[in-house]
Amino acid sequence: MEENHVGITVEVNGRPHRSTVEPRTLLVDYLRDDLGLTGTHIGCDTGQCGACTVIVDGQSVKSCMVLAVQADGAHVRTVEGLAQDGRYHAVQQGFWEKHGLQCGFCTPGFMMQSVQILEDNPDPSDEEIRHALEGNLCRCTGYQNIVEAVKAAGATIRSGAETMAVGTGVGA
Amino acid sequence: MAVASPTRAFGASIRRREDPRLITGRGKFTDDMHLANAATAMFVRSPHGHARIVSIDTSAAAAHPGVLGVYTFEDVKGFISGMPCAWPTTNTGDTLKLATYPPLADGKVRYFGEAVALVVAIDPNTAADAVQLVNVEYDPLPAVINNEAAVAPGAPLIHDSAPGNQAFRWSLVGGDTNGALAHADVRISQTLVNQRLIATPLETRCAVADYNPASGEVTVWVTSQNPHIHRLLIALSTGIPEHKIRVIAGDVGGGFGAKIPYYAGEALCIFASKELGVPVRWSESRSENYVATAHGRDHIQHIEVGATKEGKITALKVTAYASLGAYPSTAAPGVPTWLFGCIIQGPYDIPNNEVHVIGVYTNTTPTDAYRGAGRPEATYILERVIDLVAAKVGRDPVDVRRLNFVRKDQFPFKVANGTLTYDSGDYELTLGKALHTIGYTDLRAWQAEQRAAGKLVGIGVSSFVEVCGLGPSSAANAMGFAGGLYDSATIRVHPTGKVTVFTGVHSHGQGHETSFAQIVARDLGVMVDDVDVIHGDTDKVQHGMGTYGSRSAPVGGGALRMAGMKIRAKAQKIAAHLLEVAEEDIEWVDDAFRVKGSPDKSKTIPDCAFAAYMAGNLPAGVTPVLEEQHWYDPENFVFPFGTHICVVEVDRETGETHIKRYVAVDDCGEIINPMLRDGQVHGGIAQGIAQALWEEAVYDENGQLLSGSLMDYAIPKASVMPHLELGHTVTPSPHNPLGVKGIGEAGTIASTPAVVNAVMDALSPLGIHHIDMPLRPAKVWAAIDAASH
Ligand code: FES
Ligand code: FES
Numbered sequence: 001m002e003e004n005h006v007g008i009t010v011e012v013n014g015r016p017h018r019s020t021v022e023p024r025t026l027l028v029d030y031l032r033d034d035l036g037l038t039g040t041h042i043g044c045d046t047g048q049c050g051a052c053t054v055i056v057d058g059q060s061v062k063s064c065m066v067l068a069v070q071a072d073g074a075h076v077r078t079v080e081g082l083a084q085d086g087r088y089h090a091v092q093q094g095f096w097e098k099h100g101l102q103c104g105f106c107t108p109g110f111m112m113q114s115v116q117i118l119e120d121n122p123d124p125s126d127e128e129i130r131h132a133l134e135g136n137l138c139r140c141t142g143y144q145n146i147v148e149a150v151k152a153a154g155a156t157i158r159s160g161a162e163t164m165a166v167g168t169g170v171g172a
Numbered sequence: 173m174a175v176a177s178p179t180r181a182f183g184a185s186i187r188r189r190e191d192p193r194l195i196t197g198r199g200k201f202t203d204d205m206h207l208a209n210a211a212t213a214m215f216v217r218s219p220h221g222h223a224r225i226v227s228i229d230t231s232a233a234a235a236h237p238g239v240l241g242v243y244t245f246e247d248v249k250g251f252i253s254g255m256p257c258a259w260p261t262t263n264t265g266d267t268l269k270l271a272t273y274p275p276l277a278d279g280k281v282r283y284f285g286e287a288v289a290l291v292v293a294i295d296p297n298t299a300a301d302a303v304q305l306v307n308v309e310y311d312p313l314p315a316v317i318n319n320e321a322a323v324a325p326g327a328p329l330i331h332d333s334a335p336g337n338q339a340f341r342w343s344l345v346g347g348d349t350n351g352a353l354a355h356a357d358v359r360i361s362q363t364l365v366n367q368r369l370i371a372t373p374l375e376t377r378c379a380v381a382d383y384n385p386a387s388g389e390v391t392v393w394v395t396s397q398n399p400h401i402h403r404l405l406i407a408l409s410t411g412i413p414e415h416k417i418r419v420i421a422g423d424v425g426g427g428f429g430a431k432i433p434y435y436a437g438e439a440l441c442i443f444a445s446k447e448l449g450v451p452v453r454w455s456e457s458r459s460e461n462y463v464a465t466a467h468g469r470d471h472i473q474h475i476e477v478g479a480t481k482e483g484k485i486t487a488l489k490v491t492a493y494a495s496l497g498a499y500p501s502t503a504a505p506g507v508p509t510w511l512f513g514c515i516i517q518g519p520y521d522i523p524n525n526e527v528h529v530i531g532v533y534t535n536t537t538p539t540d541a542y543r544g545a546g547r548p549e550a551t552y553i554l555e556r557v558i559d560l561v562a563a564k565v566g567r568d569p570v571d572v573r574r575l576n577f578v579r580k581d582q583f584p585f586k587v588a589n590g591t592l593t594y595d596s597g598d599y600e601l602t603l604g605k606a607l608h609t610i611g612y613t614d615l616r617a618w619q620a621e622q623r624a625a626g627k628l629v630g631i632g633v634s635s636f637v638e639v640c641g642l643g644p645s646s647a648a649n650a651m652g653f654a655g656g657l658y659d660s661a662t663i664r665v666h667p668t669g670k671v672t673v674f675t676g677v678h679s680h681g682q683g684h685e686t687s688f689a690q691i692v693a694r695d696l697g698v699m700v701d702d703v704d705v706i707h708g709d710t711d712k713v714q715h716g717m718g719t720y721g722s723r724s725a726p727v728g729g730g731a732l733r734m735a736g737m738k739i740r741a742k743a744q745k746i747a748a749h750l751l752e753v754a755e756e757d758i759e760w761v762d763d764a765f766r767v768k769g770s771p772d773k774s775k776t777i778p779d780c781a782f783a784a785y786m787a788g789n790l791p792a793g794v795t796p797v798l799e800e801q802h803w804y805d806p807e808n809f810v811f812p813f814g815t816h817i818c819v820v821e822v823d824r825e826t827g828e829t830h831i832k833r834y835v836a837v838d839d840c841g842e843i844i845n846p847m848l849r850d851g852q853v854h855g856g857i858a859q860g861i862a863q864a865l866w867e868e869a870v871y872d873e874n875g876q877l878l879s880g881s882l883m884d885y886a887i888p889k890a891s892v893m894p895h896l897e898l899g900h901t902v903t904p905s906p907h908n909p910l911g912v913k914g915i916g917e918a919g920t921i922a923s924t925p926a927v928v929n930a931v932m933d934a935l936s937p938l939g940i941h942h943i944d945m946p947l948r949p950a951k952v953w954a955a956i957d958a959a960s961h
Pocket of ligand 1: 041042043044045046047048049050051052053062063064065
């Protein structure tokens, strides 16, 4: 089996990884199984649910629709890389504050897509948010609080306010 | 920021304590468990709805490099021969025909996707290759999908042990329905189809089993709503001693009922781990989930209604054909019977009613509980019936609801069939609030204008009561459920006053780690942040029955409250001793025991805990440490209720339904955390709207599941969901220790008929009175088209 493996180098959340993978390995499986970054989830096998959404070279993609070898040389951002310098990303804070998650399984994908939405437009309307989230499915929330979460995150980004430090803010 | 006053925590919309790990990608879902040296299991599944297995050739798969084992029924039957059914109920003279549910097909496949062989290999790619190499020869048989066709003469026989494909007949009778029908001013007959649905939690089912041959112990990580029930059923079905089994359901990505049952996939991971001496993992693909995980609903219902000319319903008779699918799943027989029939009169005083249920086998995926489980099927009948009666007698459906409601002064209210006593309620209250919120009178005026302009706009109302908080155990036993419906709590106050709580219910999105901490923080006068809630691990948590039937807050929360009161009782003795006063001379005020008249002289629970652990200065007869347990078996169910109103516009040209407004007023008694309550209602409504408009498990006549992926099974997206306007009233349950009633299923129960009623109201000027769900554009357009010719 080793003979048909391919060597790749992928930078994930700022850290380079050199690996050999089978050519058919999906990026999501590579992240989860080879790198142990299990925050990115798998919710379907047809590219419908968006649970696997990550950002590759500045563009959100469904990592179940991309081969690991296609990410060779790319910069990948996953949920594990959202918080920076000990502070939550505004999107994480928004999802937490607005109860944008219940079981939390869809959440990493929604947050990565939301990061993309807000990078494209930090002040989207409800309708724009709902439209831009069409590729992500949530079975728990009915989406209302997810929309609120994205709006709250946008407000935080626009105001430039500092987000909460990771490890604080429980119970309030 | 922490909550400044502990007592403020109960009832506050505090942020969830489970979220930090989930928003940072550090949750631990079953499939995230990567054990060293783990093998991967996959199943070979039937491509037929009904077929005899002529032969299974596993040799090529077994010889494939990297394959560790290939197994068929003959190989596994010594370990597990059948999946147990925990609710083997019937209540008529007909005995229950409980077909054997083999873990792998035994000579015959009875539904599309049934597992035929198990392949275990070193990694997923190798396992997937080997699955392709298993050669199964089938002799296809005619399949039967429709519930009524299944019990018609000459239908293909699915199980030799169930002649005529009938699993059971079940009935409840209250009053004299036939007599009342005979004397009714108006009578309506209607057939309703409550279509088959697929629960679709975003996380599919997964399991990781690690059997230790030296100790005989096995640890199983599993996507479960009720880990102790899983442990019990594993023990009963495999013979592995219960104390050697550790079931862990850590983070679980939604359940909605589909993760209550005990399935073969989990059991066979244990088998393979035991056989091979390595950990074995299995993770459903979504397509596999759609065939292998229990479906829900699936009734054909024939309704007879009698009413006065004012619209007072005098008789309701329901005959329902409910599909169990091909095999009886864990709780399957109980769902379309007790969970459906007991509540058949809903919030209405219908003195004469009967419900007859014929449980049938069809060549489909087994059914079991799906959010609401039986209660949505009953509520849908009633709410359609109210609107049909209103149309028949020419009155506003709101007036007909009012005319039929159980009145506030009738509680506690015993239903006509005698099975339930509603604890408390004020149905007028929620209806009135919903009408006020939506501006009902103006809305009807607006509708008249719109109609005059040729628009198809409709207003749908749905009032409901649900029975939840499942317990009590005596009622569960009387209903044939093979298990208790109590639940448990252990509160461990540590020496420093920090608290760990162990609950027998399970959270898979509900937020118990937060809401349960709020309950305990109030009772113990400590900060929410100082209370950790542990659930989902049978080695950590005392026995418990898990989460379903909106039981977590009423039963699990009830247990917590009672355990908290035991802590307080013991601590009070210690406090009095430390304060050197008699117990009667102290009182619990502002989160501490205080000497009456000198409130500055006080001891907190943490003070008492420290003394209890130091143990050298305790009052006589008081044992060391501060830890209490309670097993709470409720005296009755709880009965949340509410009214939802939906406004729609139907596009005449496309048949598409647009929801213009949606108002929901729910009453679930006392509120622990309003933000979490609203979240439950939002999600429930989304699933209920989806049943009304989009979702349906569709089989062809050969038993192929046509809606077998997320491309074909339409769960709602953000862009199709309306903004929901929520309101609530508070009518506490008089018998629950917290006064709570449960909220997990209400949204799903109420919303389906609200939407259907709205669409039918929109179409009523065309003379259309009923279309079966889902009300997809093509179907609605066809009805409009037919009505205008
Ligand atoms: S797992 Fe990638 S879209 Fe569903
Ligand atoms: S929070 Fe459970 S699927 Fe979205």
